[in-house]
Structures are given as C-alpha cells and as structure tokens.
Amino acid sequence: xxxxxxxxxxxxxxxxxxxxxxxxxxxxxxxxxxxxxxxxxxxxxxxxxxxxxxxxxxxxxxxxxxxxxxxxxxxxxxxxxxxxxxxxxxxxxxxxxxxxxxxxxxxxxxxxxxxxxxxxxxxxxxxxxxxxxxxxxxxxxxxxxxxxxxxxxxxxxxxxxxxxxxxxxxxxxxxxxxxxxxxxxxxxxxxxxxxxxxxxxxxxxxxxxxxxxxxxxx
Numbered sequence: 001x002x003x004x005x006x007x008x009x010x011x012x013x014x015x016x017x018x019x020x021x022x023x024x025x026x027x028x029x030x031x032x033x034x035x036x037x038x039x040x041x042x043x044x045x046x047x048x049x050x051x052x053x054x055x056x057x058x059x060x061x062x063x064x065x066x067x068x069x070x071x072x073x074x075x076x077x078x079x080x081x082x083x084x085x086x087x088x089x090x091x092x093x094x095x096x097x098x099x100x101x102x103x104x105x106x107x108x109x110x111x112x113x114x115x116x117x118x119x120x121x122x123x124x125x126x127x128x129x130x131x132x133x134x135x136x137x138x139x140x141x142x143x144x145x146x147x148x149x150x151x152x153x154x155x156x157x158x159x160x161x162x163x164x165x166x167x168x169x170x171x172x173x174x175x176x177x178x179x180x181x182x183x184x185x186x187x188x189x190x191x192x193x194x195x196x197x198x199x200x201x202x203x204x205x206x207x208x209x210x211x212x213x214x215x216x217x218x
Contacts, residue, residue, distance in 0.1 A: 050088030
C-alpha cells in the first residue's frame with residue numbers, strides 16, 4: 001500500500017551533499033519538503049533545483065527545510081550543484097540525498113521493490129521518482145504532488161500549499177479553492193454557527209455548510 005496523507009513519513013539515514021542525514025532528526029521541529037528527481041544533469045530537474053535555490057529565503061521564512069533526493073551519487077550531486085548554481089544565480093545550499101541504492105525511492109513508494117539501475121541507464125528507468133512531499137513537524141505527510149518528467153513543478157503552488165497547511169494546522173478551518181494568504185478561510189464543519197462566531201467573530205454564511213471567516217493570525 002502506498003503512502004497516504006497523515007502517514008508518518010518513513011525515516012531513513014543516507015549520505016548527502018551535507019553529510020550523513022537521518023530524516024526525522026534533520027526535520028526536528030520544522031516543516032520539511034522533499035523533492036525527488038530521477039537523475040542528475042537533466043534539464044527539467046536543473047530548472048527545478050534552481051527554483052528551490054532562489055526561494056531559499058521564502059522557505060526559511062516559513063520555518064521549512066528543503067531536501068533533494070536524486071538516484072545518483074554524492075559526487076555527481078556536487079558536480080551538478082555547480083550547474084544548478086550557475087543557472088539559478090543562487091547558492092544551492094539544501095542537501096541532496098545519495099539514493100543510488102534506490103532505498104529512499106522504494107521506501108516512499110516511488111519505485112517497485114524489484115527496481116534497479118541498469119548500466120547505461122537513462123532518466124526513463126527512474127521516471128516515477130518525481131514526487132514532492134510536504135512533512136509536518138510531527139513527521140506526518142501533509143501533502144504529495146507527483147509530476148511526469150516533461151512537466152516542471154510549479155513552485156508558486158508548492159509555496160501556496162505550504163502556506164495553507166501551516167494556516168490550517170491545529171485550527172478548525174480549511175482553505176477554499178485558489179486560496180492565498182490574506183484571503184478568507186472556511187470554518188470546519190466541527191463547529192456550529194454559534195461556536196464559529198464565538199471563536200472567529202463575524203461569519204459569512206454562503207451555505208449551511210460553507211461559512212467564511214477572516215483567517216486567524218498565528
């Protein structure tokens with residue numbers, strides 16, 4: 001069975017460009033985002049890691065750590081980082097995991113148990129290693145997004161989803177379609193109208209089950 005929302009993110013220890021890392025220890029009390037990639041020195045992945053490098057301050061503002069996973073070696077990752085930094089014009093300071101064993105890709109259900117890396121492999125051999133995982137401080141998976149190799153990830157959407165996760169964490173609200181920070185949010189159905197007014201103040205009742213309030217400040 002594949003990983004589901006609210007499952008505990010499988011822990012692992014692996015070598016990386018920042019040394020040996022144990023995932024749960026590395027996350028600590030932060031949020032974390034894992035970006036997986038099928039191969040170093042590939043065009044779409046280079047633009048994606050470049051985007052992550054340029055967004056370092058945005059992730060830091062959200063107390064979120066970022067880790068790349070690619071099924072190549074640390075030596076290759078270090079060489080690839082030079083290309084990423086030259087393309088992005090920003091340092092790629094986040095760790096990139098060595099997953100030549102496919103341990104992490106299999107642990108996170110991105111490849112079948114019998115998958116291996118043949119000699120002369122191409123990105124197609126590990127094409128399914130293209131998932132984003134957002135993990136909470138409680139080490140539970142909050143969101144996954146999986147992209148094909150031909151589609152570059154939308155990092156504005158990843159940041160928006162992270163904002164929504166953090167806004168609703170531990171609060172009886174949800175975010176509507178296309179929500180961005182600053183917009184109104186939806187009251188959870190666990191609160192009746194009087195409870196919603198007591199907790200949030202003014203309630204805009206669109207439908208008996210669809211009620212908007214101002215987003216609470218955290």
